[in-house]
Amino acid sequence: MEKKAKAAFEAGIKLGALYHQWVGTPISPQTAGSIEKAIEGAVGLQPYVDEISVKIDTSQMVLNTFGYSELSGKMFDVKIKTKVGNATCHAELKLEEDYPMMKITELI
Numbered sequence: 001m002e003k004k005a006k007a008a009f010e011a012g013i014k015l016g017a018l019y020h021q022w023v024g025t026p027i028s029p030q031t032a033g034s035i036e037k038a039i040e041g042a043v044g045l046q047p048y049v050d051e052i053s054v055k056i057d058t059s060q061m062v063l064n065t066f067g068y069s070e071l072s073g074k075m076f077d078v079k080i081k082t083k084v085g086n087a088t089c090h091a092e093l094k095l096e097e098d099y100p101m102m103k104i105t106e107l108i
Helices: 002-022 032-046
Strands: 047-055 076-085 086-097 101-107
Touching: 002 032, 002 076, 002 086, 002 101, 032 047
Parallel strands: none
Antiparallel strands: 047 076, 076 086, 086 101
16 A cells, blocks of 8 residues: 555645646747646656646636736646556546646556
8 A cells, every 4th residue: 555655645746746836837829839748748757757648728828918828727637647666646637617626536
């Protein structure tokens, strides 16, 4: 059980850090793809991350007079898989009922 707990902790801490590190980043529909890849690359470097997928919902953007928006938690659709030994945790960050929620979807 110890490895499962660590895999779950690692997934949660990485999603929380990702959220708080990137919210507020200047973004536009044209730059969303590069931001997705930058987040995947940065988080993917961290220990125990086996896979990560980041999608940004550009329909949530409200462009200011300068043509860009700020990345908000409501725009995230993130799936992460962490592995510690033979324990695997699948977790996600996505909009649920108008609020960005983080949850474990599978722990094996």
